[in-house]
Amino acid sequence: MRCISNIKARILSLLIIFSMAISVASCGNVEVDMEYDIYKDSVKFGLSPDQEAGAGAFYAQDKCIGTTQLVGDDSFKDLAAAYGAFDDTSREIRNASGLFDKIYPASTTKIMTAMVALKYGDLKQVLTVPEEAVTSTSGTSVAGLQSGDKISLGDLLYALMICSGNDAAYTIACGVGGSVSDFANLMNEEAAALGASHSHFVNPHGLHDDMHYTCAYDMYLIFHEAIRNPDFIRLIKKSKKKVTYQHSDGSSVSVTYNTTNQYLSGVRKMPKNIKIIGGKTGTTNAAGYCLVVYGREKKTKHQIIGIVYKAESRDSLYSIMTGIMSN
Secondary structure, three states: OOOHHEEEHHHHHHHHHHHHHHHHHHHHOOOOOOOOOHHHHHHHOOOOOOOHHHHHHHHHOOOOOOOOOOOOOOHHOOOOOEEEEEEEEEEEEEEEOOOOOOOOOHHHHHHHHHHHHHHHHHOOEEEEOOOHHOOOOOOOOOEEEOOEEEEHHHHHHHHOOOOOOOHHHHHHHHHOOOOOOHHHHHHHHHHHOOOOOEOEEEEEEEEOOOOEEEOOOHHHHHHHHHHHOOOHHHHHHHOOOEEEEEEEOOOOEEEEEEEHHEEEEEEEOOOOOOOEEEEEEEEOOOOEEEEEEEEEEEOOOOOEEEEEEEOHHHHHHHHHHHHHHOO
């Protein structure tokens, strides 16, 4: 990116000037009384990001720059662990709280899962559902897959993003990455490449693990990248999708997946002057109620990303999201 290149050039220039200053001082036997802290002073002069903001700020020159400060309406700050409303067109943060606080992402993890699968997989490839995809996700949000079922990656992604199938997530991880752990490595590599330095993934579905975490700003960086892919937009904008696949005995089954996103299902009224295009929900006991959405202002056509983590209830979740995106 040109902005990042310019910053690197400025830092290099500063280092060269500093080195020359030391050389001159040494030749003249002049003592330097004030020690120079290259990191602290480079932050001071705007040459690199504040350490609290993390590496994401350095990589986010074409995005909203994260902040540790409360931004916008403070009436929401005690209603969720973290939230943010990002104007992705003007690069301004409209509302924010706890952007760099550690949170558990629950099924919003599947945003990264889909992004990695779209990058490394073939949508037409037919994958076989492994037995552990069914047994390890029993009792959770699933797409109703059975061991030995054969289903395309494209249809698995609909099961992943529309009805939040954890069995679909597990199947995708094994089919694209070879194993859950190898797929998680790909997720972490992609996160690192985006500057999402406060994140660590160990599974593709977001079922709770103490070592599986992120922060609201990292998820903004990830989601911002994901929505650049038209195939990803196609996945998240569907309120329902009918797919057909084969059972292990060769028989065909058709199923319609319905969205968990209550803006798209019509259960919730969309934020004022904003059309919600799509997003991803998430819920676990540890994560609370979570939601990441992508919308567009009706008048200005600005792209808006909204993120809410750990709301206390589903009603509260949508009330907070509507509030931070409407302000």
